[in-house]
Amino acid sequence: MIRLEIKKLSENDNKFIGRKEIKFEVAYAEAPPKRMDIRAEIAKHLNLQPEVVAITKIKNIFGLRKNVVYVNVYNDVNEAKLIIDTKIIEADIQSFSGINNNSVRGTPPNTTHLNCMFQLQVYHH
Secondary structure, three states: OOOOOEEEEEEEEEEOOOOEEEEEEEEOOOOOEEEEEEEEHHHHHOOHHHHEEEEEEEEEEEOOOEEEEEEEEOOOHHHHHHHHOOHHHHHHHHHHEEEEEEHHHOOOOOOOHHHHHHHHHHHHO
């Protein structure tokens, strides 16, 4: 596993949904880390299992070897599965298995933007 320096920037306890929304700064020394490595290291940093940690956004800090990582932490795995957006689950599946994100959804590659364009045209007429 790669070495990451993790610093908590903010934390919000969202009691309505039953999760904590945490923002981290993640620094790295070499190549940018993979999503699954960041998730595993943050889970280890929080003393939690990775299944209850969901990365919602990763923003690169231009010119620095740092990312700002937005994370949702759930109380248990079953609760996480009920609430986590399918896009986040697909990103985690893709990062853990190395498969194309479009194949997870069952659509052929390079047609997603065409489907969006079609939907936009339908809504405008």
